[in-house]
């Protein structure tokens with residue numbers, strides 16, 4: 006399966022069932038890594054981290070709500086006016102920005118991420134943008 010992660014420009018052909026990369030075209034960021042398996046591992050780790058941060062944001066009751074799903078269940082959606090953004094800095098540290106969130110919302114999210122991933126693993130940046138209350 007061809008994978009174009011949204012966290013960098015790598016193009017990876019991989020068997021996700023066996024965690025094996027068969028072909029890797031590295032992006033500029035990951036070109037310094039020595040082997041396709043090392044690149045695959047690094048890219049997956051970054052992508053998983055970003056997905057985890059997004060998931061934690063959706064799990065937060067102050068930032069997201071349950072919406073009825075087609076199967077009678079529900080899906081999580083960010084509240085009206087809340088936007089999730091993220092980027093990796095030059096050292097590949099993940100920063101998340103949650104526009105529209107209050108300072109308390111951001112502190113709560115940062116605590117949840119520190120608890121699940123370790124302190125300082127993900128930076129929660131307060132841009133003050135779109136602040137509600």
Ligand SMILES: [Zn+2]
Pocket residue numbers: 013014015031032033034035048
């Ligand atoms: Zn890459």
